[in-house]
Amino acid sequence: xxxxxxxxxxxxxxxxxxxxxxxxxxxxxxxxxxxxxxxxxxxxxxxxxxxxxxxxxxxxxxxxxxxxxxxxxxxxxxxxxxxxxxxxxxxxxxxxxxxxxxxxxxxxxxxxxxxxxxxxxxxxxxxxxxxxxxxxxxxxxxxxxxxxxxxxxxxxxxxxxxxxxxxxxxxxxxxxxxxxxxxxxxxxxxxxxxxxxxxxxxxxxxxxxxxxxxxxxxxxxxxxxxxxxxxxxxxxxxxxxxxxxxxxxxxxxxxxxxxxxxxxxxxxxxxxxxxxxxxxxxxxxxxxxxxxxxxxxxxxxxxxxxxxxxxxxxxxxxxxxxxxxxxxxxxxxxxxxxxxxxxxxxxxxxxxxxxxxxxxxxxxxxxxxxxxxxxxxxxxxxxxxxxxxxxxxxxxxxxxxxxxxxxxxxxxxxxxxxxxxxxxxxxxxxxxxxxx
Amino acid sequence: xxxxxxxxxxxxxxxxxxxxxxxxxxxxxxxxxxxxxxxxxxxxxxxxxxxxxxxxxxxxxxxxxxxxxxxxxxxxxxxxxxxxxxxxxxxxxxxxxxxxxxxxxxxxxxxxxxxxxxxxxxxxxxxxxxxxxxxxxxxxxxxxxxxxxxxxxxxxxxxxxxxxxxxxxxxxxxxxxxxxxxxxxxxxxxxxxxxxxxxxxxxxxxxxxxxxxxxxxxxxxxxxxxxxxxxxxxxxxxxxxxxxxxxxx
Ligand code: SF4
Ligand code: SF4
Ligand code: SF4
Numbered sequence: 001x002x003x004x005x006x007x008x009x010x011x012x013x014x015x016x017x018x019x020x021x022x023x024x025x026x027x028x029x030x031x032x033x034x035x036x037x038x039x040x041x042x043x044x045x046x047x048x049x050x051x052x053x054x055x056x057x058x059x060x061x062x063x064x065x066x067x068x069x070x071x072x073x074x075x076x077x078x079x080x081x082x083x084x085x086x087x088x089x090x091x092x093x094x095x096x097x098x099x100x101x102x103x104x105x106x107x108x109x110x111x112x113x114x115x116x117x118x119x120x121x122x123x124x125x126x127x128x129x130x131x132x133x134x135x136x137x138x139x140x141x142x143x144x145x146x147x148x149x150x151x152x153x154x155x156x157x158x159x160x161x162x163x164x165x166x167x168x169x170x171x172x173x174x175x176x177x178x179x180x181x182x183x184x185x186x187x188x189x190x191x192x193x194x195x196x197x198x199x200x201x202x203x204x205x206x207x208x209x210x211x212x213x214x215x216x217x218x219x220x221x222x223x224x225x226x227x228x229x230x231x232x233x234x235x236x237x238x239x240x241x242x243x244x245x246x247x248x249x250x251x252x253x254x255x256x257x258x259x260x261x262x263x264x265x266x267x268x269x270x271x272x273x274x275x276x277x278x279x280x281x282x283x284x285x286x287x288x289x290x291x292x293x294x295x296x297x298x299x300x301x302x303x304x305x306x307x308x309x310x311x312x313x314x315x316x317x318x319x320x321x322x323x324x325x326x327x328x329x330x331x332x333x334x335x336x337x338x339x340x341x342x343x344x345x346x347x348x349x350x351x352x353x354x355x356x357x358x359x360x361x362x363x364x365x366x367x368x369x370x371x372x373x374x375x376x377x378x379x380x381x382x383x384x385x386x387x388x389x390x391x392x393x394x395x396x397x398x399x400x401x402x403x404x405x406x407x408x409x410x411x412x413x414x415x416x417x418x419x420x421x422x423x424x425x426x427x428x429x430x431x432x433x434x435x436x
Numbered sequence: 437x438x439x440x441x442x443x444x445x446x447x448x449x450x451x452x453x454x455x456x457x458x459x460x461x462x463x464x465x466x467x468x469x470x471x472x473x474x475x476x477x478x479x480x481x482x483x484x485x486x487x488x489x490x491x492x493x494x495x496x497x498x499x500x501x502x503x504x505x506x507x508x509x510x511x512x513x514x515x516x517x518x519x520x521x522x523x524x525x526x527x528x529x530x531x532x533x534x535x536x537x538x539x540x541x542x543x544x545x546x547x548x549x550x551x552x553x554x555x556x557x558x559x560x561x562x563x564x565x566x567x568x569x570x571x572x573x574x575x576x577x578x579x580x581x582x583x584x585x586x587x588x589x590x591x592x593x594x595x596x597x598x599x600x601x602x603x604x605x606x607x608x609x610x611x612x613x614x615x616x617x618x619x620x621x622x623x624x625x626x627x628x629x630x631x632x633x634x635x636x637x638x639x640x641x642x643x644x645x646x647x648x649x650x651x652x653x654x655x656x657x658x659x660x661x662x663x664x665x666x667x668x669x670x671x672x673x674x675x676x677x678x679x680x681x682x683x684x685x
Contacts, residue, residue: 041553042448042497046542047530055675058641062527065452065575113458129465140461147459155636157459158452158575162636169637255547422451 019421021412023397033397035390035416045376053079053165053345053371060363060378061159064422066109068159069102069150070356073228074363079165081350082367085343091167093331096228098153098160099354100320100327103227104146105157106357107275107313107320110420111198112139115310118414119201135197138190142317145187152176167341174336181328184321188289191317195293198314202297205311206411210395211304212388213268214277215250217355225278225285225319227355233281235302236267244353247362251379263387264379270387273359274419275312276303290319306392307418313357345371356381358420382421389419440488440589443475444518445508447494447501448528448558452575453519454493460578467582470589489514489588492567495521495528496559509565514588517561518581520574520676524645525560527574529678532557569594574643574676577629597627600647601640603654605631613639614662623655624669642676 024032048059056079057072064071073095080087087095116139122128129136147157152172154160162169172180218241219230231241232250242250253262265271279286283294283301293315294300299308349366359381366375392415400408446454454476457464474487490512496502509515520526531539536555540548547553561567571584580596587594601622605612613620613634620639622631626647633640659665 041543041555042528043531043539043543043555046534046539047527049542050533051530051674055641058675059527059530062450062452062574065450065455068450068452109455109458143459144461155638156632158455161633161638164638255544255550257550257552 019416021393021409021416023408023412025401028401030397030401033393035386035393037386045378048365048373048376051373053083053365053367053373054343056365056373056376057160057163057165063378063380065158066106066422067102067356067358067361069098069154069163070354070361071363072160072163073099074352074354074361075365076163076165077352077354078350078363078365079352079367081352082348082365083165083343083346083350083371084348085166087167088339090171090331090334090337091339091341093327094153094168094171095163097324097327097331098150098163099228100324101146101149101153103357104317104320105143105150106420107317108139108143108146108194110357111310111314111317112136112143112194114420115414115417116198116201118410118417119198119204121204132197135194138193138197142187142190142194145183149180149183152180164341164343166343167339169341171336171338174332177328177331177336181325184325184328187321188318191321195296195314195318198311199296202311205305205307206414207305208307208392208396208399208411208415209304210306210392212391213266213271214280215266215271215273215384216277216281216360217353218281223285225282225287225290225323227278232353232360234266234271234277235280236271239281244362245351247351247353247364247379251362251384253379253383262379262383263390264384265387270391271384272306272388272419273381273384274309275316275357276306276309277359278355279303279312279315286315287319287322289322290315293318306388306415309418309420313420345369349375358382358422359384380422382419385419385421389416389421439470439472441474441486442471442489442491443473443487443508443512444491444493445475445504447492447505447521448497449494449519449521449526451493453521453571453573456575456578457581460582463578463582467585471585487512489516491516491518492522492561493518495525496561496564497528497531497555499554499556502559502564505561505564514568515561515565516569516571516584517567518571519576520572520643520645522561523567523570523572524677525558525563526643526676528558529560530675531555532678570596572596572626572644573629577632580628598647598649599627600655601625601627601629601631601634601644602658603627604629605634605640606654608635610634612658612662613637614658614664619672621669621673623658623664624666624673642673645677646670646673 020036022032022034044060044063057075060075061068061072150157155162213234213236215234217226217230218233219226231243233241250266251264253264256263280301297311299311347369351364353362361381362379364377365373368374400411490508517523521528540553544553571581584594604627605622618639621642622640624646625640625642626644
């Protein structure tokens with residue numbers, strides 16, 4: 001047991017953005033234990049004001065490089081809701097396919113490059129090349145497949161340039177989709193290999209549990225393990241689904257002094273979003289291979305070990321690939337058509353919601369009759385996890401206080417990394433309750 | 437020669453440009469063989485205090501970041517601005533359209549006066565310290581990044597295109613988006629992205645910043661055909677490059 005302990009992790013590494021961990025233990029008593037987010041706020045909700053409804057997704061895509069496609073999709077859905085713009089079935093399916101590509105990009109990046117070094121006990125992925133060359137090569141390959149996939153549908157891997165209100169600027173050819181489908185089929189053995197490597201070090205995933213509220217999208221018609229359509233649900237909401245227009249009832253944001261980012265709560269004092277939340281709310285709807293992968297790791301519904309979020313991401317990789325193979329079949333059977341997209345300005349207000357790789361994401365905009373943005377409200381997943389990370393810290397630290405300082409530090413850092421936070425995007429808006 | 441020590445730092449940005457470095461995959465591992473990466477917060481946990489090449493991503497939006505950047509400059513022999521946020525202030529400059537007090541109030545409401553939310557008008561890196569090289573784009577082009585780094589490793593000066601996006605766009609045989617009523621900024625924007633956006637049917641919105649002399653063939657005829665003017669096009673740069681100076685470095 002430590003009588004005195006002083007840990008100050010300034011700018012935690014291997015996460016997107018900046019976050020600090022402060023631990024202060026005096027004479028066996030925890031005096032200070034904080035998850036702090038001091039990232040420079042970027043003020044997107046203020047910056048979009050005055051801009052055309054056609055430029056919103058191009059601006060807010062820059063909230064986060066890792067979830068740029070997701071932000072663009074949420075914004076585009078919100079703009080379309082506000083202006084009453086309809087999207088064709090083909091464009092809808094292509095967008096879902098585009099969205100999956102980013103989920104796979106982000107999940108392989110997080111599992112392979114950012115979290116795996118923890119499981120192997122190396123400071124970065126670079127020394128891993130020497131220790132597990134084959135595994136790293138397979139991860140690199142999977143990551144590149146995801147990148148090329150985004151290139152094809154979104155015009156590039158980061159900050160899409162094919163997405164416009166009403167549809168897409170370009171349609172891939174049937175040949176390109178067939179090639180993509182083959183690539184995805186060929187990627188299945190690679191995913192299995194990655195899963196086996198992670199399983200071989202799964203003993204290093206800390207055993208820690210804290211029941212909390214898990215919030216995610218849920219789609220009932222047809223029942224789907226959704227990232228894109230549907231409404232909001234949670235285990236505390238007894239499976240009931242809220243329409244996304246009501247998202248303010250879910251994400252009750254408030255300010256705390258240790259953070260430039262806002263925190264959020266719904267039924268309890270904190271909730272979690274992300275792969276584990278999606279899994280806990282929708283696991284029965286996963287694809288067969290994804291279910292097998294979950295079984296491999298003993299991951300079951302109602303899991304409340306936050307470190308298992310990384311495993312849930314891996315499970316989702318299988319679902320994404322298997323579901324996309326099927327989605328491409330659906331597109332090919334219908335036959336691809338070149339679609340002309342038009343839209344015109346109108347006054348209105350609308351919300352859009354999708355699952356980012358790291359959890360549920362809300363966008364809302366209001367436009368004047370010329371289609372100029374007059375107000376915006378964005379609530380990103382990492383903000384929704386901050387309070388939950390703090391609560392995890394408060395339960396975890398007393399449980400591990402007898403371990404070495406190095407281990408304590410590592411476990412706290414790993415916990416933050418398990419949430420896969422992209423803090424660069426988490427500094428933003430709210431109607432404020434000031435908490436001191 | 438010893439392997440040059442390289443450090444990567446991020447300021448206010450989306451970190452999408454660092455992501456393009458990660459996206460180099462095998463090529464990155466190859467580059468890493470030729471340099472010593474001494475600090476890169478996003479990818480590794482080691483940190484250092486001396487470097488030959490400092491790569492700066494992001495815009496400068498707080499007084500404390502100005503100080504941090506000045507310190508980095510004193511420790512770095514060569515300093516590279518990475519991506520539009522760093523080279524021209526990028527999307528972050530949209531903030532400069534408003535009063536800072538208004539921006540804070542809009543986003544943080546009653547909490548706007550909390551000291552840790554302090555912010556200042558966005559600056560590009562060269563508005564604070566001397567920049568030796570600029571790698572343009574939002575995000576950067578991966579190939580251009582490796583090209584610039586390899587040039588530096590060989591002691592050569594990298595050559596960045598001094599002609600407009602239209603040149604690349606035409607060589608790809610794209611139809612001109614002005615024919616479809618899109619306000620494409622290709623004629624005044626620096627090439628090097630392979631006309632990424634027009635090739636996907638999306639107008640060029642200027643992420644690489646404007647070129648200093650747009651009056652070259654390729655852009656001239658577009659400007660003539662559609663009755664455009666350089667000044668009128670600059671006035672339409674509402675997303676990137678607000679109040680931008682020259683972009684060559
Ligand atoms: S230039 Fe663009 S991609 Fe690069 S960090 Fe800035 S916003 Fe992100
Ligand atoms: S104006 Fe745009 S679309 Fe037209 S040629 Fe130039 S870059 Fe291409
Ligand atoms: S076409 Fe224009 S906006 Fe698109 S990447 Fe090139 S410079 Fe940037």
